[in-house]
Amino acid sequence: MTKVTLKIRRSSPSEGRAAEYVEYVVPVQPKMTVLDAIAWAQRNVSHNLAYRYACRVGMCGTCAVVINGREGWACRTLVERLHAPVVTIEPLRNLPVIKDLVVDMQPFFATMMGAMGYFVADGAGCSTGGEPVIRMRDRTSIDPHIQCISCGACYSACTMVHWDPQYLGPAALNRAATLVMDSRDGARHARLDVLDSEHGCWRCHTQFSCTEVCPMQLNPTESIGYLKRQLVVRNVGALARAIVRAPEPEAALPAGPAAALEPPAPPPAMVADGGRRRVLEYGIAGVLSAIATSVAATAAAFLRGPSTAAGRPWISLGPVERFPLHAPAEAIVDVSGHADREASRRLRRVYVVRSTATEALVLSSECSHLGCGVHWDAGIGQFVCPCHGGTFDLQGRVTAGPPPRPLAAYRARVERGALLVQET
């Protein structure tokens, strides 16, 4: 391509000029970056076009802007790699626009302080006149996240920052996470307290926009996830200790000489109110326990299976002589066991088939297909279901039609001349 059209969002709030997209047709050189193109436009067309850069070699992050809807560094984005004849350039989001592509970075830097993104020496970690020892284990987990140069791309990309202007944002939380991972740090609990709020790490909904755009290829979502896990462990631990009334673990060791350097106090709005937080924590713990208990009870009942038949009462159908041998006889009996229901909903129609003087089979009249009532047809010697033509033999086995299973049989026995059927 020989030319590219830049569409730059220009505005000047202090001069009262509203935002508008201005186009510049820029000749393309090989390996030209977006920063080169903006500079060409400023030098040759609009001398008052405002933009930022410093090192122009991808080291400082000053030129962070939104290119074709996506955050990036202007000096690191090659025009030809965009594969677009029109390149739309907008200033970083979520920050006040000073002019054109220049935004006020102050609120972004303020989040770094707000998240306590600074090291606080632990008095005991420094031996007299010596250095605090760095642990390799800490270094391995900190190194992937420490390269942040505060360019603001992630803060701009994060939609939660847009919806919650007080949200600390991915950069600040990522920096705080590197300090929480550092065993030399002496302000762990104070820092976690600040992060444990709705404007802290809980505002993150893992949309990964920050990770997607970070020019240093960091993963703030992972850092924030790490912080969430630390907070859960800490808060659940505190709750458990409160329940068993165990003592708190030893607080930070007495301050050494480093304590003379007082870090600025975190903004009071960030620290959740103690009483309200306790109510919330106990409430949530209570609800979770109730849910867990009901799920466990249901699972246990499922695993145990339906209640055993052993204890259920036997119902008498009267003297067994009443029922003819070898021919099914109808009877109506309450075998449902639900004494609280109306009689019409409890009674069941059954067929009694006597095979010998002392043995009887009591079959349910409910067809195993879709529950219609079967009747005995003496002419063909089968139970017949009128709904879909299913037939069953004298023992209840399926002989024709759609029923998938034999007729259900009640447990029955003959005792002292009476026919007894067990409640189901």
Next chain:
Amino acid sequence: MAMSLPEQVGKRELTQLRTWKATSPGMWAWLTQRLAALALVPLILLHITYPYKVLAQFLLVMAVVFHGMLGIRVLLIDLGVNVRSEKVILGIVSFIGLIVLFLAGQHLF
């Protein structure tokens, strides 16, 4: 200094194609899961009212599968399984979800 309100660029311009072209997979996953959650409410009501309408049941299965598989992805992310692999996880759960959906469709239709 001018005392005007600070002007910010914030909301994505949803009418612009570049906004959607720049939407990352993580954001699509988030959006899809929330939309599935919204869809579940009327679909569950539909499920109770018309248990015999196969299409309604299939739509419910679709919403449940998407919401559930993406929920599993969120679970894995919260447990820290996302160093470089959140897009891989998204691909895996989407694939499993489609398989489950296919089997459900076979069973229903």
